Amino acid sequence: MIAGVPIPNFIEFVVLAVASIASGLGVILFKSAIHSALSLILALLFVALFYLLLGAMFIAVVQVLIYAGAIMVLFLFVVTMLASENTGDVIEPDRKPWQRGIAATLGFILIGALSYLLFTGTAINSAAITTAASGNGLAQHVADPKLGNTQAFGLALFHGFSFPFEITSLLIIVALLGAMVLGRRSLSRDERH
Amino acid sequence: MHHAIPISWYLIVSAILFTLGTIGVLVRRNPLTIFMSIELMLNAVNLSFITFSSYLNSVDGQMFVFIVLTVAAAEVVVGLAIIVSIFRTRRNINVDEMNVLRG
Numbered sequence: 001m002i003a004g005v006p007i008p009n010f011i012e013f014v015v016l017a018v019a020s021i022a023s024g025l026g027v028i029l030f031k032s033a034i035h036s037a038l039s040l041i042l043a044l045l046f047v048a049l050f051y052l053l054l055g056a057m058f059i060a061v062v063q064v065l066i067y068a069g070a071i072m073v074l075f076l077f078v079v080t081m082l083a084s085e086n087t088g089d090v091i092e093p094d095r096k097p098w099q100r101g102i103a104a105t106l107g108f109i110l111i112g113a114l115s116y117l118l119f120t121g122t123a124i125n126s127a128a129i130t131t132a133a134s135g136n137g138l139a140q141h142v143a144d145p146k147l148g149n150t151q152a153f154g155l156a157l158f159h160g161f162s163f164p165f166e167i168t169s170l171l172i173i174v175a176l177l178g179a180m181v182l183g184r185r186s187l188s189r190d191e192r193h
Numbered sequence: 194m195h196h197a198i199p200i201s202w203y204l205i206v207s208a209i210l211f212t213l214g215t216i217g218v219l220v221r222r223n224p225l226t227i228f229m230s231i232e233l234m235l236n237a238v239n240l241s242f243i244t245f246s247s248y249l250n251s252v253d254g255q256m257f258v259f260i261v262l263t264v265a266a267a268e269v270v271v272g273l274a275i276i277v278s279i280f281r282t283r284r285n286i287n288v289d290e291m292n293v294l295r296g
Contacts, residue, residue: 003199010198013198013202021210027213027230028216028217028220033225033229036229037225040233043233051240051243054243054244056247062259067232075229078277081277082225082276100220102219106215111208114211118201118204153252157259160256168260171264172263174267179270182271182277185281
């Protein structure tokens with residue numbers, strides 16, 4: 001037992017945490033965009049493993065399919081397209097060196113404030129969480145342990161969240177049209193007439 | 194579902210990932226890498242959504258993550274289209290030189 005946590009759970013959590021943070025560091029430290037993209041894919045897969053650890057199977061599968069699959073393939077297409085037309089790679093010179101120090105300071109302030117709030121704030125104490133979970137107000141769509149995770153998810157999606165689901169389809173249509181308009185090659189003047 | 198690990202550990206990992214994304218947005222000059230850092234921040238927030246959903250024994254947090262995933266996909270599609278169209282007109286994609294909205 002380490003800090004009240006059994007050894008196997010401790011090991012699996014620490015391995016996942018170190019791996020996801022290391023690949024997150026790789027995203028911002030690698031010089032070329034393609035290495036950053038590959039590191040981001042790794043980070044997304046580790047976050048998907050976190051979802052599995054937390055019992056969200058459907059979201060973990062969607063994370064691998066949509067994020068690590070579809071979105072990152074789009075990223076890699078654009079990175080390779082721009083890198084081949086550019087001068088070999090998309091490395092930009094660091095023009096303002098003080099930006100790096102200021103960003104590091106702001107990052108340390110952010111992580112310090114977040115950790116301070118997490119460890120001293122009233123939001124995260126386990127007594128409040130258990131009362132909220134057992135109380136009537138907050139947990140509207142309680143995951144029934146007899147149902148599977150995907151079944152509970154589908155029931156909640158099409159009963160309580162059907163309106164946001166429909167709005168999402170509108171959003172996708174608008175994004176599709178926007179991408180088509182932006183990606184269209186603009187016609188020259190004699191082609192237009 | 195029985196939880197062996199305190200909830201604050203997951204939230205600390207989420208906070209660290211979010212901070213890494215913020216530093217990436219502040220430091221990097223390539224808009225593609227800035228986009229990837231934004232994706233990292235979205236994932237950190239999703240991780241805390243799933244954590245709370247699991248510890249509160251409710252599926253509402255997973256629903257939010259589902260919607261955030263869709264919005265992220267739409268955002269990436271439009272953002273990459275903007276970057277490609279900027280590259281077509283300017284022949285370079287340094288964010289320090291993108292200071293006009295005019296094409």
